[in-house]
Each structure stands twice: as C-alpha cells, then as structure tokens.
Amino acid sequence: MADSTALLKRNEVTQDIETMKALVFHAPNQIAMESRPIPKPSYGEAVIRVTLTTICGTDVHILKGEYPVRQGLIIGHEAVGVIHELGPDVVGYEVGDRVLVGAITPCGQCSSCLSGAWSQCGGVPIGGWKFGNTIDGAQAEYLLVPYAQANMAKIPDRLRDEQVVLLADIASTGFSAAESADLKLGDTVAVFAQGPIGLCATAGAKLKGAGLIIATESNPLRRKIALKMGADIVLDPRTGDIPSEIYRLTGGRGVDVAIEALGTQATFETALRSLRPGGTLSSLGVYAGKLDIPADAFAAGIGDYKIVTTLCPGGKERMRRLMELVLHKRVDLTPLLTHNFSLKEIVKAYALFSNQQDGVLKVAIRP
Ligand SMILES: [Zn+2]
Numbered sequence: 059m060a061d062s063t064a065l066l067k068r069n070e071v072t073q074d075i076e077t078m079k080a081l082v083f084h085a086p087n088q089i090a091m092e093s094r095p096i097p098k099p100s101y102g103e104a105v106i107r108v109t110l111t112t113i114c115g116t117d118v119h120i121l122k123g124e125y126p127v128r129q130g131l132i133i134g135h136e137a138v139g140v141i142h143e144l145g146p147d148v149v150g151y152e153v154g155d156r157v158l159v160g161a162i163t164p165c166g167q168c169s170s171c172l173s174g175a176w177s178q179c180g181g182v183p184i185g186g187w188k189f190g191n192t193i194d195g196a197q198a199e200y201l202l203v204p205y206a207q208a209n210m211a212k213i214p215d216r217l218r219d220e221q222v223v224l225l226a227d228i229a230s231t232g233f234s235a236a237e238s239a240d241l242k243l244g245d246t247v248a249v250f251a252q253g254p255i256g257l258c259a260t261a262g263a264k265l266k267g268a269g270l271i272i273a274t275e276s277n278p279l280r281r282k283i284a285l286k287m288g289a290d291i292v293l294d295p296r297t298g299d300i301p302s303e304i305y306r307l308t309g310g311r312g313v314d315v316a317i318e319a320l321g322t323q324a325t326f327e328t329a330l331r332s333l334r335p336g337g338t339l340s341s342l343g344v345y346a347g348k349l350d351i352p353a354d355a356f357a358a359g360i361g362d363y364k365i366v367t368t369l370c371p372g373g374k375e376r377m378r379r380l381m382e383l384v385l386h387k388r389v390d391l392t393p394l395l396t397h398n399f400s401l402k403e404i405v406k407a408y409a410l411f412s413n414q415q416d417g418v419l420k421v422a423i424r425p
C-alpha cells in the first residue's frame with residue numbers, strides 16, 4: 059500500500075507537467091490554441107487520446123457569440139480516440155481500446171434517461187449536450203469522458219476513424235429525423251436544406267425505407283452530394299415555389315414526412331406547407347427568436363399535423379448501432395469529410411468552415 063501511495067503522489071506531481079494542446083474559447087471571435095493539463099479521470103470517467111475530431115455548425119455559433127459558453131472552455135463535441143486512462147470503477151474496457159464517443163453523453167441514471175429520453179439527460183434547457191458546452195470538449199489532444207461506461211463505444215477493427223467520426227453528431231441527428239417521424243416504408247419525404255445534417259437526414263430517410271425523396275438546396279456542390287446520399291430530386295429554392303413543386307411531384311398529395319434541417323422560419327414554413335394532411339414535420343433545426351405557425355399553413359389547426367423535434371441521440375448503444383450501418387456498408391459518410399487539418403491548424407479550419415469556402419462540408423481535425 060505504501061508503494062501505491064507513493065505512486066499516487068508521483069502522479070499528482072506529474073499531472074502538473076503533463077500538458078496537451080487544446081482549442082480554447084475566450085470571447086466571441088476569440089479562440090486560441092493553448093496548453094492545458096491532461097485531464098485525470100475520477101469515478102465513472104475515462105480520458106481518451108483524441109485521434110480524430112471535427113468542427114460542427116454549433117461550434118461556429120459559439121465562436122460568433124450566438125450560443126453562449128463560459129470563457130476558457132475547450133470546445134468541440136465529436137470524438138474518436140484511444141483510451142488513455144480509466145477511472146477506478148470503469149469496467150469492460152482496457153487502456154488502448156479505440157472508441158467513438160457521441161456528442162451527447164447521457165448518464166443513464168436520471169429521470170430523463172430512465173424515461174428513455176437519453177438526449178434530454180439532466181433536463182432543460184439543453185439536455186445531455188455536455189462536451190464543449192458545460193464541460194471541456196473534444197478539440198484537444200485528450201478528452202475527459204463523463205459516464206464513460208454509458209458513452210464509449212468500441213470501434214470494430216475493420217472501421218477507420220474517418221468512417222465513424224461523423225456518427226458522433228451529424229449522422230446520429232440527421233438519421234433521427236426519419237426515426238422520430240416514424241417514417242413508413244414507401245413514405246414520400248422532403249428534406250429542406252442539404253448542409254451536413256440535411257445530407258444525413260436524406261441518407262436516414264433512404265435507410266428507413268422512404269419511397270420518393272425530394273431534397274431542397276441551392277448550393278450546386280451540395281445538390282450533387284444530396285443525390286449521392288439518396289435524394290431522387292433536388293429542388294432549388296431560388297427558382298420557384300417549393301410547396302407547389304412538391305404538390306406537383308406527389309400528384310397533389312403533399313409529402314408524408316417533411317424534414318426541416320436548417321432552423322429558419324422560412325424553411326419551417328415551407329416544410330409545413332409541403333405536408334399532406336396528417337403528415338409529420340420532423341424538425342432538426344435550432345431556431346432563434348420566435349417561430350410562427352401561420353394558420354393557413356396549418357389548416358387552421360384541423361390538419362392533423364404532427365410536429366416532432368429531436369436532439370442528437372447519444373450513448374454507446376446508439377453509436378454501436380450506427381457503426382453497424384457503416385460496417386455492413388448501408389451508408390458511407392466519408393464523402394462529407396471534404397478537408398483535412400491538424401489540430402495545430404484548427405483556427406484556419408474554423409475560418410474555412412464558417413465561411414463555407416472551397417466546397418467544404420466537414421473538416422477532419424487530427425490532433
Ligand atoms: Zn454538433
């Protein structure tokens with residue numbers, strides 16, 4: 059026992075010198091690469107050495123000051139890595155295991171989790187989104203994973219980091235639109251906007267067995283990738299009235315499921331106006347201010363419409379299931395990783411990503 063005490067003391071000393079590089083948020087439009095101590099796992103926690111991460115649209119909102127986080131926070135919420143250290147009671151894992159960790163890290167014990175609402179772990183207002191929001195995030199060399207046993211999904215040897223990193227957030231979110239809408243085989247679906255999440259929603263509609271899939275997008279590159287991800291038709295919102303065109307394409311019925319993947323009043327309203335009576339609007343967008351529902355787009359309240367929303371499903375079982383889809387070649391998300399940067403170059407990557415330059419969809423960041 060004396061030896062282990064000595065070891066503990068030594069670890070405490072080395073903790074001060076062992077540092078990592080991390081991207082730190084200071085104030086709107088002020089982020090910087092800095093040295094930080096490598097985190098130490100306590101009970102229920104693990105630390106992974108991040109091998110691949112990415113930048114999310116939400117991180118850009120944080121950078122611009124549109125979503126407030128505390129000064130000094132390490133941001134980022136998508137991580138693939140190798141277990142570096144395990145907390146005392148985390149079992150079933152070994153140091154060196156490759157793992158995927160979802161953007162949302164449910165505890166598995168609170169009333170939300172035990173009611174099956176994993177994403178809403180911990181309750182209002184932002185549920186289980188902790189990384190780069192309430193605790194340090196993934197744009198760093200090392201990441202402390204809370205509730206590690208519920209949140210680290212071992213990656214099958216045959217899968218590369220690049221094949222699974224997008225499952226942590228955008229694919230889990232995008233696919234969930236069709237799941238939350240309870241999409242039926244052969245349903246006609248429209249997906250409004252083909253950014254990274256919209257593209258994954260298109261892929262999810264296909265995976266879930268949609269019949270006709272209509273996407274909307276004005277960016278020519280994204281229009282092309284939408285077809286690759288499963289869209290049959292891509293409409294350009296600049297060149298006509300989308301709901302009329304959707305009614306024409308569906309023989310006057312409207313779509314069974316309309317997926318909103320942008321988070322604006324205009325797309326929400328267009329999605330609602332494109333639905334058949336009794337159809338489902340599945341909303342993935344994050345809205346600001348007030349969202350209006352015009353009575354005429356809502357059949358004055360007697361159209362039997364359903365409106366459902368979903369926050370990215372997380373947890374290791376969700377990640378395991380999504381990796382099954384990749385492993386068995388049901389879906390390939392690698393075309394969405396359009397650019398590569400090292401962690402050192404991440405500020406440059408933010409500039410490219412937030413200005414949507416050079417046809418960027420998602421950037422791969424390698425610590
Ligand atoms: Zn995200």
Ligand SMILES: [Zn+2]
Pocket residue numbers: 164165166167168169170171172178179180
């Ligand atoms: Zn919980």
